[in-house]
Each structure stands twice: as C-alpha cells, then as structure tokens.
Amino acid sequence: MALVRNHRPDVVARAVDVLDRHGLGDLSMRRLGAELGVRPSALYHHFPSKQALLAAVADEILLRARFEPDLTAPWDEQVAAVCGWVRDAVLAYRDGGEVVATAYAFGTGAMAPYEALVAALRSGGADGLAEIGARTLLHFVLGHVVDEQTHLQAASAGAIDDAPRAGGDFAVGLGIVLDGLRVRVDAR
Amino acid sequence: MALVRNHRPDVVARAVDVLDRHGLGDLSMRRLGAELGVRPSALYHHFPSKQALLAAVADEILLRARFEPDLTAPWDEQVAAVCGWVRDAVLAYRDGGEVVATAYAFGTGAMAPYEALVAALRSGGADGLAEIGARTLLHFVLGHVVDEQTHLQAASAGAIDDAPRAGGDFAVGLGIVLDGLRVRVDAR
C-alpha cells in the first residue's frame, strides 16, 4: 500500500532541503527516502542513480536563483553577472558549491552557467577562447566559493578558529585575461 | 599471529599503487587492507581516518615529482614552474588530480604547492595578494587538470567519445593578473 506518492519535483525539492539542513554527507538515498516516507528503492523510479539525483539538485539550486542575461550589456559585465549568479545561487544552500562543482566536473549537470559564459565571451568576440575561457572562469568561481563555503561552515561549526582571511571575496584585486582582454569578475 | 608487518610508508606506497591501478573509487580501507595482507582495522594504527590516509597519498604524489624552486628566476617563471610541477605530479597517477584537489580543499594535505606559490608571488612583490593569488592559481591548475584527467580517463574507458576539445592544456592563451602583473601559467 502506497502511503505516499512523490513525483520527481517533490524528490528534488526534498533533496535540496535535506542538503541545506544536514549537509551533503547526510544526503543518502536511504535518508532521503526516509524523509519522504518511502523506501530507498522507490527513488530509483525517478532517477537511475544517486549521481543523477545530485545533478538534478545542482540544476535546481542554480534555477532557484533566477538569472536572465542582459544581452545589451558589455560582454565583460555579462561575464561578471553570470559569475555573480553562480556565486549567489551556490552560497544560498549548504554545500551548494560542492554539489554544483561535482555535477559540473562529471558533466552530469550544472551546464547552464557554462553555456551562459560561452555566450557572453562570444559576444565579446573571444570566439576561439570562449569554451576554455568559460571552463576556466567556472573553475575560478566554483573553486573559490567551495573554499569560502568549506571554511565558513567549518568555522561556524567551531572546527577551525576563523583567522582573518585575505579576502572572502573571490574577486579581490584579481582578474582573468583572455587574449589580452581583461575580465574582471568582481561581481560582489 | 602477525602474518605481515607494515610500516606507515609501506601503507602509503600501497595506497598510491592501488589508486593508480584501480582508481579512487576502489581505494577503500578494506581493499587496501586486503592488498597489504591485513585487516582494515590494522590501518588505523597508522592513520586516524581515511581522510588522513588520502592526505598522505596526496603529499606522496607531490613528493614523488621532486621539485626544487629556482630562487634566481624571475617570479613569474617561478610561479609557472610550481604550476608545472603540480600538473606533472598529479597527471602521473590515476585520479591524482582529485586526490590532491580534495586534500587541498579540506586543508588536510597538499600544502607544499600553496606555500611554494606564496613564496614565488612574494618574491615578485605581490605581498598583499600572495595568499589569495596562490589559492586562485591552485584552483586554476587543479580545476583544469581534474577536468583533463576525468575526460581523458572517461574517453580511454570508452564512456565518452572524445570530441576535439579546445586545448587540452590548461594554459592556452590564458593568464591571470595579480594587481596588474600578468602571470602566464603556460607551463607546458
């Protein structure tokens, strides 16, 4: 007898919720199932694997921070806007950075920021470097945000005494050069 | 009765070996114990946790690609040399990038490259930006190398058709600017 009936979006929403409340380490199929009032095996009706579930979670996190590119803006401002979007989206949920970075690294999700960056870079005429530029910027942003988030969380958990760190912001005095064009990513 | 007696370096060496032959996913405490002819619990005599073991593996991988900084070289060349060292070290072992990146992210290991980069950046006069610059460069290098390694391995396993990618090298036409000073990281 089916006590509960969950649809795919319910599962994703609950997963985001568990992630935010208990962290990535506690987001297991069994735990998520229990939280939904369902056996773990029931989740495999919606997702072929945990990896696929986590990719959906990553996409959901990015989607929730709604973003629409301003195509009339200068290309470097467009790039900065995308970076800012990713940063905001990911910082809004516990372990958001790691989830998105992993999904992106495995190529299973989090493709929207990559495509937005490619578009922005192309609009700046950096045609040949758009793809590698987008990947670099994403590593740049995600790397720093994961850093930030890890240390922030560790500090708030009392595991690390939060010594003053040189710039919690990923952009302080830093830029990236693509083919001679300087891109400032100080979105914040 | 002790059939085998392993010292700490033996354990690390075997772990590197298992990592390279079977990948990070197969490097479990149980598997490593079996490979050493020992129960998994015996490993906890040498390491307090798997995380600590993996940190030691990361350090070992970096150590095996012996590196000595040329303090007479221009600072940007020093930076490039460190990046090249990390890249070479990590590419020499299966999943080396992920192991080192993770140890670095958790702050449990892989500190040598960070310190080398800070020193190189300081020697260039970028005092206030040395720490954040070092972290940025590391994210930059490790991010790209993990990318490379993941796709390379996936391709060689036949999981992905290796479409032509824009620059397998992390440095193609890219640089990082620290306070106006352009750092080229095209180590290769």
Added chain:
DNA sequence: ACCTGAACACCGTTCAAGT
C-alpha cells in the same frame, strides 16, 4: 506510475584482546 520487501555486495570506524 509509484511503491514494498528483501536481498547483494559493500562501506568507515571502534575496541578489547592478542603477539
């Protein structure tokens, strides 16, 4: 379409006890 029940093949970690 969604769920149960039961199993399979694993994990990391602890700890008293052995040599």
Added chain:
DNA sequence: ACCTGAACACCGTTCAAGT
C-alpha cells in the same frame, strides 16, 4: 608496535512483486 576478530551503524543498487 602492529595485528586480529567481531561488532556497529551504515552505504548504493537491483528486482520481483504489489496497488
């Protein structure tokens, strides 16, 4: 100093069967 034996509290995934 290093190892065993046994346990604890978990994992992801599969699959026939139910409604």
